[in-house]
Amino acid sequence: MKRLMLPEGHQKPMNVKQITQEERQKAFNLPKKSEVIEKQKLQVRYHVEDFYVEDRPKRFLKAFAAILKHSNYRLALEHYVRVSAKCSRCTTNCQVYLATGDLEDIPCKRSELLLAVYRRHFTIGGMLRGRLTNDPGLTDEQLQAMADSFWNCTACRRCSLECPIGIDHGLVTHLGRYILSEIGIAPRALVVSTREQLIGATANTSAIPVPALLDTLEFLSEDMEEEKGINIPFPIDQEGAEYLFIPAVSDYLM
Ligand code: SF4
Ligand code: SF4
Numbered sequence: 001m002k003r004l005m006l007p008e009g010h011q012k013p014m015n016v017k018q019i020t021q022e023e024r025q026k027a028f029n030l031p032k033k034s035e036v037i038e039k040q041k042l043q044v045r046y047h048v049e050d051f052y053v054e055d056r057p058k059r060f061l062k063a064f065a066a067i068l069k070h071s072n073y074r075l076a077l078e079h080y081v082r083v084s085a086k087c088s089r090c091t092t093n094c095q096v097y098l099a100t101g102d103l104e105d106i107p108c109k110r111s112e113l114l115l116a117v118y119r120r121h122f123t124i125g126g127m128l129r130g131r132l133t134n135d136p137g138l139t140d141e142q143l144q145a146m147a148d149s150f151w152n153c154t155a156c157r158r159c160s161l162e163c164p165i166g167i168d169h170g171l172v173t174h175l176g177r178y179i180l181s182e183i184g185i186a187p188r189a190l191v192v193s194t195r196e197q198l199i200g201a202t203a204n205t206s207a208i209p210v211p212a213l214l215d216t217l218e219f220l221s222e223d224m225e226e227e228k229g230i231n232i233p234f235p236i237d238q239e240g241a242e243y244l245f246i247p248a249v250s251d252y253l254m
Contacts, residue, residue, distance in 0.1 A: 016098040024100055041140075042185065044147050049191055051184025057138040061121055063182035068122065073175055076168065081119045083165045084108060090159035090169065096152060107159040110149045111172040114179075117142065147185050150176040206249045217245075 019027070028045055037043055041053045052059075068074050090107040091097050097105040104110070117138055120126040130137060150173055157170035180186060193205035202209055217234040225231050235241035 016095055018101050019099055024102070042147055043144060044151075044185075046151065046187035046189070048185055049188050053184075056140060056143050056183055056185075059183045060143060060179060061117075061138060063179050064117070064122070067175070067179060067182075073171075074122075076171060077115065077118050077122075077175075080111070080167050080172070081115050081123065084112070084115075084167060085165060087164065089162045089164065090167075093158045093162040095156075095158065096154065104149060105152060107153070107169040108167070110153060111167065111169050113142065113146045113149060114172055114176045143180075143185075146176055147180060150180060151187060204249050208249065 032045070032047070036047065039053075040048055041056075042048065068077075086108065088106065088108065094105070094107050097107065118126075120130055120135070120137060129135070153169065153173040155170040155173045157168060160166060160168045160170065163169075177186065181191075193207075196207050197203060197205045200207060214236065217236070221231070221233055234245050235243070
């Protein structure tokens with residue numbers, strides 16, 4: 001694993017412990033059966049749902065074009081593809097890069113994966129250059145790199161605070177994931193839990209049934225009464241209630 005030097009005068013702003021090579025391998029290289037990799041035609045550590053796997057570059061570009069047409073991402077991308085100073089200041093604030101020390105986790109490098117596609121396929125200069133140099137354009141290898149990288153970023157946007165020209169890597173990460181998921185490349189666990197929340201019977205990401213939820217709240221109420229001596233009920237679907245309690249879904253799993 002190669003290390004990048006921080007820009008001169010920059011100290012690590014956070015006390016982040018760098019993970020070892022073994023820890024990284026453990027976290028990133030989950031064992032996946034070779035037949036699954038073959039079926040998904042993707043070397044990533046997460047599973048994807050069964051999806052059409054042919055012509056991914058073509059479908060990626062089609063989805064990208066549609067998103068550009070119906071959103072205002074183009075405004076930001078037009079700026080980003082022209083200005084990066086490659087100064088690496090963003091590395092000083094990215095907790096992911098500081099923890100892994102892996103060049104692939106440099107915010108600017110990750111965003112460049114998508115910006116290169118935009119530059120090549122959606123700018124006049126890129127399209128002309130492509131024709132003149134017979135560049136075939138987006139490849140499966142580039143898609144593989146994006147599928148690998150865009151789920152490592154937490155989209156927290158800390159790095160953009162350090163960038164002198166305001167490149168928002170969180171926004172680029174979101175866009176990259178958006179396009180990838182349009183062609184079926186997204187961690188299956190995330191897709192399943194989000195689907196459950198949006199259209200599932202339980203309407204929450206962990207598929208906790210209502211009786212279990214009510215039971216947990218009752219237990220919490222009794223616990224507080226026992227410990228603090230006050231009775232705090234939790235209003236459920238109650239119009240005009242004085243307060244609203246929204247706990248993390250994990251509270252119900254404990
Ligand atoms: S948005 Fe991504 S790249 Fe930027 S600091 Fe957060 S994790 Fe790092
Ligand atoms: S994204 Fe900003 S901070 Fe990072 S290398 Fe490019 S110009 Fe520098």
